[in-house]
Amino acid sequence: MTGHILLVLFLASAIALTFLASSANASDVGDNIMVCGPCSRNFIPEINSILQELGLLEKVDIQTTECLGKCDDPVVFMFREKTYSGMNKDNTKKVLKEAFGI
Numbered sequence: 001m002t003g004h005i006l007l008v009l010f011l012a013s014a015i016a017l018t019f020l021a022s023s024a025n026a027s028d029v030g031d032n033i034m035v036c037g038p039c040s041r042n043f044i045p046e047i048n049s050i051l052q053e054l055g056l057l058e059k060v061d062i063q064t065t066e067c068l069g070k071c072d073d074p075v076v077f078m079f080r081e082k083t084y085s086g087m088n089k090d091n092t093k094k095v096l097k098e099a100f101g102i
């Protein structure tokens, strides 16, 4: 009997920990800006600065990716499944402001 209770408690704990872990991951997952590594990685500090200025550091992750196919018009990044090229500080800020209703 005691063994069954311990087993139930163990399983309940495992389920609770799994749920908590998945909840933590869900809150960590937000939007990603996928910056073209080969041609635009030097713009990452600028994106960081913009995210900080807009208070979005906790909501948007920056990652690098392979070529996004717009090599002739850097800065290039993908955000919410759309590829942007010819980006600079001003138009990046505009994209993020519109996306987050700022």
Ligand code: FES
Binding pocket: 036, 037, 038, 039, 040, 066, 067, 068, 069, 070, 071, 072, 074, 076
């Ligand atoms: S190398 Fe950046 S878009 Fe191709």
